[in-house]
Amino acid sequence: MKKKVLVLFMAFAMILTMGLFTGCGKTETSDEATTFTMGIDAEYPPFSYIGDDGEYTGFDVEICKAACEKLGWNFEVFGVNWDEKLVQLDADECDCVWSGMTILDSMKEAGYVISEPYYDNTQVILVKDGSGIASSADLAGKTVAVQLGTSGEALLQDDLADLAGTFGELVTCDSFLKCFTELDSGAVDAVFVDAPVADSYVAENEGFKIIDEGLGAEQYGIAFRADDQEMCDKIEAAVAELVEDGTYAEIAAKYPDIENNLLFLQK
């Protein structure tokens, strides 16, 4: 009996050490050059997502990577929990939040360093073909879905509260995929969503229609911690170089859904 207990114990200890090693392996990377950790929402195509090969990609990710190469910085990606992105930025888990992020006045008031805006966004209404909904006025009494923590949700509670008041019901989902699935299955009549996300969804799926009334115009930017003005300046300078040498336009060409709204390419 004692032997068995001993064997069991040793087996357990072995499993544990293995667990510890896999857990700690990541922290032991050497840190010679500056490592820039980009905070992204890995669930936000086409700005930041997991590509077909299983690696992080997207317009923002590619630009940031190219900018880090210019600066000679090591580039790392950290997948934030979007509802807590600013907490995670504050807590030093990433050095910026750069992931199709809408610039809000509340961020500036809270002291975050915000880059120049690089993208013009509007909110659109995604509906099914033949739903009979042609404008926001038709949404009266209908069920509308929006993603938790997005600017669309904030707008419906604030600037567009009057519009939201006419809805039959406003459903909050925790991801775009769930919003779209609810729409597809008929559980909701419309989804209130960022234009590029709707564009890329419509490009891949048939039977949907976008209603664009230029609602809630807003701009995307990069957020840094309050004391990181210098880092923001360096990144902005590197991005300016990318625009200058054409790399920026080259990367943008890979993302036709958003290309037309990129501010740096309109100058």
Add this chain to the structure above:
Amino acid sequence: MPLTTMILKMGEGLGNTCSIFILTLLFSLPLGLLVALLRMSKSKIISGITRFFISILRGTPLMLQLIAVTYGPYYLFGLTVSRNKLIPVVIAFAINYAAYFAEIYRGGIESIPQGQYEAAKVLGYSKFQTFFRIILPQVIKRIMPSVTNEIVTLVKDTSLAFTVSFQEMFTIGKQIANSQTSFMPFLVAGVFYYIMNAVVDFGMGKVENKLDYYK
């Protein structure tokens, strides 16, 4: 995305999922026993305090406790959050599960008839010997089914680590699902969890059989 890439990518997260699982069990099982003993302490103050802590840990969502343990030290004391999320995640899980295990242990210990303590005393066993030689072995046998229940739940609860963006299997699955607008990763995650629980079930069944030496 090809299915193999998806499975491989989520498989990478499986190591982290297993780390949470194994480390949580390793810390919470002994800690639970300690908490159970404090809870049954003759001192009203000690048992009262322990009872209060158990009620908090069982009465608030594990998701909230994860956020509190991970970001609490930063907001309260300005400490930086460790980039190795495994540490806060395991602390939160271990404390939470210890509270549940403690109540299971208590149920087991209190189910042993008082007469056994008296008999042990007559036979000259010390309190320490009585507990570890006579009471605990019987308790372990009685509580096995409830403990298995908790362990199976723990396998599935590891998915809560996504709240603090620990890259475990379900977090990655969620990211792929939204990146590729596909429900496939959720199905893959379901299969992964089921296989893990089948292994747990099998292992715990074996242990229970081994412990059945009086039947």
